[in-house]
Amino acid sequence: MEENQVQTSRIIEESFNHYIEVFGELTKKAPGFFRNRDWAGMQQNHVKRLRLYKDHIFDTKNRLKDLLGATIEDFSYWKKIKTQYQTQIKDRLDKELAETFFNSIIRKVYPGLAIHEELMFVYEGYNSCPIYSNESLYHSYPSSWGLQKIIRSIMEDFDFGANYLNKEEDIQFLVHSVREVILSRYKPSEDTITQVLKSVFYRNKAAYLVGRTKVGGKWMPFIIPFLNGPRGIYVDTMIFAPKVMAHLFSFTRSYFMVEVEIPSQLVAFLNSVITHKQIHELYNAIGFNKHGKTEFYRDFINHLAQSTDQFEVAEGIKGMVMTVFTLPSYNIVFKMIKDYFDPPKTMTRQEVRDKYKMVGLHDRVGRMADTHEFEEFHIPLDRVHPSLMEELKNSVNSLLEFNANELIIKHVYTERKMVPLNIYLEKCNFEEAKQVVEEYGYAILQLAKANIFPGDMLTKNFGVTRQKRVVFYDYDEIEFLTDMNFRWKPKAETYEQIYASEPWYDIKENDVFPEDFKKWMIGREDVKAYFLDYHKDLFNPDYWQSLQNQIKKGELLHAFPYPTEIRFRPEEEA
Template sequence: MTNHSPTARRIAKTILNGFDAYFADFQNITLGAKARFETAAWQAVRQANKERLEHYKLKVGQVVKLVQSVTTKDTSQLELWRESRATYAQLIADHRNYEIAETFFNSIFCKCFDHAHIHDSNIFVKPSRAPDDKPLRDYSIYISYSDRKGLESMLLEIMEDYAFSTHWEDAARDVELIADTLMRGPLANVETGVGDLRIDMLESVFYRNKGAYLVGRMITGDGVLPFILPCLNDGNGIYVDTVIYDRDCTSIIFSFTRSHFMVDAPIPSRFVRFLSTIMPQKDISELYNSIGFHKHSKTEFYRHMIAHMKTSHDKFVVAPGIRGMVMAVFTLPSYSVVFKVIKDKFDEPKTVTEEIVRDRYKLVSRSDRVGRMADTQEYSHFIFYRNRFSEELLEELKRDIPSKLVITDKWIIIKHLYVERRMEPLNLYLQHADEKQTYEAMEEYGNAIKQLAAADIFPGDMLLKNFGVTRHKRVVFYDYDEICHLTECNFRKIPEARDDAQELADRPWYTVAEEDVFPEEFRLFFSGNPTARKAFESQHSDLYDYRFWQGLQERIRAGHIEDTFPYRRKWRFKRRPAETGV
């Protein structure tokens, strides 16, 4: 090991010890997911999700204090941190989770320096080594199954190998349903029972909300396909709800619009590599995020973006759509994200503050997004090349976010921003949608509102421009400056007018409190688009009724958690009554 000062070594060791402690706590919270699923402790599931998310920030704060306590040296000296970084790189050279340990070091440094001095000499902007230069071949994360004894025999063996403490409701029935679906689908032209089919199953179960997902891949002569068995627990035993083998549906299950999975992944990088074989279109930053490593996901995204900038030539531009009253939004056409910055001054009639907007984005990150809210990554002091910004965008940023903007000859630094997946705004999508597409989009729009409401989220401003359409044609909410918990709202019916004067008055003839919501007014969201309104009302007219919303509030307050499925309900198995339990 290259000689570094004793102080640098103490700092590096303190940070690495802090990382190992964080990772152990992260794993322990995760390991409790199995018992929570088996006992149907759904409220505990939500609490554990919040606890695990908050734990990273808590541990970083603790380690920053420890770093300052292990030396009497001035820890604001960059040279000391450069030494510490070099020492740390040596300490993690053989660490099985070195890449996440690098991110933890970065977090400590950024906390100490308020996200200034971002440079590879101070932190790990670039990885300290290539991802696969020291593969851990002795650690297996999956089991391979052969179909030589027949497809159903193989499927039963898979189910028996997952050791839930709660029994299977009817394993034989579920095996029959899975086999029948596969033989009518991806295995229709595969001869089974002769060893032409192999299924690799990750040993660890993926838990999220009220589901447990057995995740694997099918390998035939035609290539690799996903193989996912979503399992539910209704109190009578555990059962397989469907089988997923479609890549697009698999991508939706691991979507940026859903909460993180809890999965026992001692070496997350190996799980990410496995998942990449069934979702090759997903960047690894998304996969790290899907299994709970949201901070490292930010690191991987930043590295991916830097690499993209080196191979692209287009310029950042103002994002398409109606300009936001609260956010300045821009994008790079060749890159599938948008960058959102809170404006210095909000347009009328917005009355929220920047602090409130930040709190609402935090609420989204801590909530069950049920596949209907885009996840965001929050960055401080994000650095861009100035020559990649269009003049139109630069002028808009100078006008809208001057307090957050630093411009030099070479760089543009934005002090605080959010990164979010780019989607086509729903109002723009409808402009070129045909009748069938409009009907389906309005079905999705209504479903999005209902599913958010069931998760105790009220979007507030439900204008079409605040929803986006994904590449899978799912409708997702992405404007968070007015969201709140559904249970904080007071849903009312508009009182009847006593006379024509009241009916024709410019202002309401009834009192309106800040928390009052009148669902009858939701028709205004379709102003100028009668086709969309007709399609919406043929499917979701119940959203105009205040009693629908009050009923949801009662269920939420009673502790009920609604079922949500990251796949279409029509794909769910039609289960006959259970015959045997295994």
């Protein structure tokens, strides 16, 4: 039996090693895609890496089932496996990821297992690895070099292996930015130092440097985006604003391709730069979203222990497909697929799950919320408000189980809490309404450029973030834009056609008539005309068809994750 335990533990660690190895190999391809402007290759490689974790879990599960037989349900056996595995990984520099991998394996292999402290790594994690300053993590530039030399050294240290549009102009742009933002407020001293992570953050058409300067007794973070246009590589801007940095690492964006030797150390550096991002969000951002899920759960159970409020139905119009609830003191909503869908919805529960998987594998361009999917999710019964319990029993009863003290949810998604756009529009003033309806239109158009058609575009399906950014979060009707048929409405010519009670022309399943959007997109009268004028393209089938044609030609339409007005060369295309 002991030999069998060692073999089981080694199989799990070997699978984890292979996952990390392949993860690293795929990540290392990003600089080549950027250098060669191979945007399709970049996207395909990103999807491969997203699928990697589940593929390894599936393969390992099958190996263990064949090996263990009936032992697979032996509680005491798995306690010993955990102890053995813990010994094997104790000196790893990525042991927090190894712990999460073990958790994923046992959840798939052990029948009906909920989160269990004796069999899983529930409270270990991120800060179980030593966090310390590490010169292998970043380049250092002392203030004694002077600003010009520091900027030139940064540019030399990050050679992307391709021609630059105008490197000298880039250097002067950066020098001017530092003088304007930092040196206008702080005077460098002997201990002033600039550090830039050696790892470059790649996503879509951009490469980002992340750094910080210690000046005035505190760290001043910055991010430098590089783009590779038809005429060469260039620095697009220099970002100092914390809100813009936070948006770069947002839950609405795809994960970065970034080489990582010690994940916890990279996260620690990022946490010092983007201070109000939580640990789980940073792990998500660098591609370890399964460990991000683990860290989120740890944060959640810690919050439960420190709070007393009750879970309740989330604000907003009740969905026809999802039941949504929240804990008022926690910035998350919980979404469950209903047992039965209200008309006219005709899809199945599995089809809805497939839509969520589609979003997980797609570029979210800052306009779709990331989700974590949980099974066997436990909530204390005394924390569930009676009105929520009634709603859950009425709408998702098949997903509920109970024990003496807990509600057990068989399947649930978690997502960042936002104010539903329709509710925000009811309460905000006119200027705020103008801002969010502009954002609403941009959200739809930027999703379209990423080959996503939202389907149900009512304002209740969009949320407003703390930064007043509008994000889409209802995925049950999304489709690829290229699968839709955008049409002008035929003009009625006869008396019968003009007064027909129903459309007199044929309408196929994927036909879309953008002219009709005007009727229902914005209900608030004082801002409706402004919206219709500001986003004219939304109502023009020819515009939608032009986007389809660009996508079908293989063009990647870049969505800038920062304000375009801060770009050094606004005329340059991404």
